[in-house]
Amino acid sequence: MPPRKRPRPNETAMKMVGALVAAARVAKGMTQRVLAEALHIDVETVASIEQGRRVLMPNVAEKMDRVLGLPGLLAVAANRMPEVDMIPAWAEEYMEREREALALSWYDTLTVPGLLQTENYARAVLGCRVPFVGEEKIERQTAHRIQRQEILTRPVPPTLSFIVWEAPLRDRIGGIEVYREQLRHLRACADHPTISLQVLPLGITSHAGLDGSFTLLETPEFQHLAYSETQRGSFLVRDPNEVSILSQKYAMLRSQALNFAETKDLLDRLLGES
Numbered sequence: 516m517p518p519r520k521r522p523r524p525n526e527t528a529m530k531m532v533g534a535l536v537a538a539a540r541v542a543k544g545m546t547q548r549v550l551a552e553a554l555h556i557d558v559e560t561v562a563s564i565e566q567g568r569r570v571l572m573p574n575v576a577e578k579m580d581r582v583l584g585l586p587g588l589l590a591v592a593a594n595r596m597p598e599v600d601m602i603p604a605w606a607e608e609y610m611e612r613e614r615e616a617l618a619l620s621w622y623d624t625l626t627v628p629g630l631l632q633t634e635n636y637a638r639a640v641l642g643c644r645v646p647f648v649g650e651e652k653i654e655r656q657t658a659h660r661i662q663r664q665e666i667l668t669r670p671v672p673p674t675l676s677f678i679v680w681e682a683p684l685r686d687r688i689g690g691i692e693v694y695r696e697q698l699r700h701l702r703a704c705a706d707h708p709t710i711s712l713q714v715l716p717l718g719i720t721s722h723a724g725l726d727g728s729f730t731l732l733e734t735p736e737f738q739h740l741a742y743s744e745t746q747r748g749s750f751l752v753r754d755p756n757e758v759s760i761l762s763q764k765y766a767m768l769r770s771q772a773l774n775f776a777e778t779k780d781l782l783d784r785l786l787g788e789s
Contacts, residue, residue: 530567532592537565539583553582570607594753609742609751612732614666618674620731620765622724626683627697630675631704631712634661636697639689667709676711678724678768684714684785695789702782705775713772714781723767731758731765 540550540561547565551558554575563569571579576593580586613619621628626640638657666673684701687694705712715724729743741752741761752758773781 529570532571532589533565533567535592536561536571536579536589539579539585539589540565543583545583550579550582554578572608572611609732609740609749610663612734612740612751613663615735616666616673616732617735617737618676618731618733620676620678622678622730622765622768623683623728624680624724625728626688627679627701628677629660630664630667631677631701631710632660633693633697633700635693636689637661639693643688672709675709676713676769678713678715678765678772680715680724681717681781684782691789695786698782698786698789702779702786705779705782711775712778713769713775714778715768715772716781719771721771723764723771729761729764731762 547561548558551561556575560569564571571589571593573590573593576589579589627636634657637660638653641653641656701712704710727743729741732740732742734740739758741758743750743752
């Protein structure tokens with residue numbers, strides 16, 4: 516017998532929410548196409564949500580509630596996914612939020628932040644994952660990561676701040692040529708008028724970010740969110756108290772990091788040594 520397909524971690528909750536959407540749509544006497552047109556989304560998206568194959572994002576849920584005449588029921592369902600089900604949903608939502616963000620503040624300890632990676636460095640980082648996922652998947656992931664960098668060239672780009680620990684700037688991920696190319700790219704980014712880049716140096720005696728990497732994000736609705744990744748997943752933080760704590764950490768990290776001029780000097784030295 517072929518091995519049983521492993522279900523997605525949030526498959527049950529997604530199917531339940533999808534069934535609610537379908538039931539509300541039918542009760543309203545609407546087809547999937549009519550609902551999709553009312554929401555200004557693809558009919559395939561509505562079908563995927565109803566079948567439990569696509570996460571119902573909170574912003575889409577709010578629109579559905581209005582169109583279907585529901586008292587916020589789908590918004591509650593989208594925002595109150597069980598903890599075990601959060602990781603895939605929030606990772607997907609973060610990518611959508613990132614594309615439209617007004618501001619991003621990114622602290623990274625293990626690699627160069629994804630938005631500042633060269634294509635070759637991104638490919639090398641993704642290729643380090645264990646177990647190995649295959650060249651085809653690595654290429655797709657690399658293309659997606661580079662595509663995310665389009666926000667840097669928006670007509671009005673977001674306000675961007677990056678703090679990077681010095682250690683990944685000394686690792687030779689991908690080999691010496693990939694390393695040099697990545698350093699040159701970072702040095703160019705440090706001169707970009709919309710990018711604030713600081714390095715947190717080795718050897719400091721006080722460190723506000725020992726618990727790991729995270730990103731702060733401000734949405735077009737001026738909502739403040741935070742995002743963090745672990746070895747086996749990721750999560751989006753909405754609680755204002757928790758976001759405030761991470762914001763305080765980020766503010767302290769900025770004071771502990773090298774200033775802009777010192778960061779450029781360090782990158783110049785690393786380039787000279789490579």
